[in-house]
Amino acid sequence: ESQYFSAQANLSEAQQRLEQTRNTNSPEIAQLEAAVVEAQQQLQQRLAGSRPEVIAQAQAQLARENAQVQLVMAQLKDTQVVAPVSGKVATRNARVGDITSSSETLFTIIEKGRLELLLRVPETQLSQIQIGQPVEISSRGDSSLKLSGTVREIDPIVDQQSRQALVKVDLPNSGSLLPGMFLRGSITISSTTGLTIPSKAVLPQPDTSTIVYRLEANNTVKAQPVVMGELLPSGQVEINSGLSPSDRIVLKGAAFLKDGDRVEVLETQ
Numbered sequence: 001e002s003q004y005f006s007a008q009a010n011l012s013e014a015q016q017r018l019e020q021t022r023n024t025n026s027p028e029i030a031q032l033e034a035a036v037v038e039a040q041q042q043l044q045q046r047l048a049g050s051r052p053e054v055i056a057q058a059q060a061q062l063a064r065e066n067a068q069v070q071l072v073m074a075q076l077k078d079t080q081v082v083a084p085v086s087g088k089v090a091t092r093n094a095r096v097g098d099i100t101s102s103s104e105t106l107f108t109i110i111e112k113g114r115l116e117l118l119l120r121v122p123e124t125q126l127s128q129i130q131i132g133q134p135v136e137i138s139s140r141g142d143s144s145l146k147l148s149g150t151v152r153e154i155d156p157i158v159d160q161q162s163r164q165a166l167v168k169v170d171l172p173n174s175g176s177l178l179p180g181m182f183l184r185g186s187i188t189i190s191s192t193t194g195l196t197i198p199s200k201a202v203l204p205q206p207d208t209s210t211i212v213y214r215l216e217a218n219n220t221v222k223a224q225p226v227v228m229g230e231l232l233p234s235g236q237v238e239i240n241s242g243l244s245p246s247d248r249i250v251l252k253g254a255a256f257l258k259d260g261d262r263v264e265v266l267e268t269q
Helices: 001-025 027-047 051-080 123-128
Strands: 087-092 107-111 118-124 134-138 146-154 162-172 182-184 196-198 210-215 221-231 236-241
Touching: 051 162, 118 123, 123 162
Parallel strands: none
Antiparallel strands: 087 107, 118 162, 134 146, 134 182, 146 162, 196 236, 210 221, 221 236
């Protein structure tokens, strides 16, 4: 609209100058007549609207400006580091002004108090571990700490030096757990039903066999050969053969007995 009024003003000014010049018979009449014609053409062009090539040029310029705006917005976005999850910052490796790359760790975040246990498992046992398996958690420094976790991830890469792979275990929310603690994890890979007895009831013999003293009906004892299985961490030992679940055995003082000795059975309260 402003261009329209500007062209109209130019035409009016050119016409006035032409009339003034005609009255004086000035040699500039031809130039002024040409200026009037040009002003008329400009006014007609403004009335008709912009030419297609002008519109296309303006549109191309607008597209270039929009692309530049998008580029600047993307660059601005790259200057902001946004955490993918909410949680507590455990470690901070980045500082204001640092130049970083996408492969660098800037921060380590504990997601909503979530902790995980990193277990190193020998490659020979990896095939027996599955995602979702329960894990019993304990601590050498705190015997009262007993928790249950779940296998979340098994690292597909085995360390070439140790021949171990990393197994990640999700831990439950517990106020007794802190980042950096050393814990022990126990994963049951198989189970069988068997008979166990306290290991102190088993007596090794000179011929490498083992016996226990079984209590007979008349309160005498009899040496009973047994075949041991695995030693368990709870102070128990697995008995593969030689005893049945109903047998009663001597737990204390067995080393001072011999076949046929009579013992007194004390009932515990």
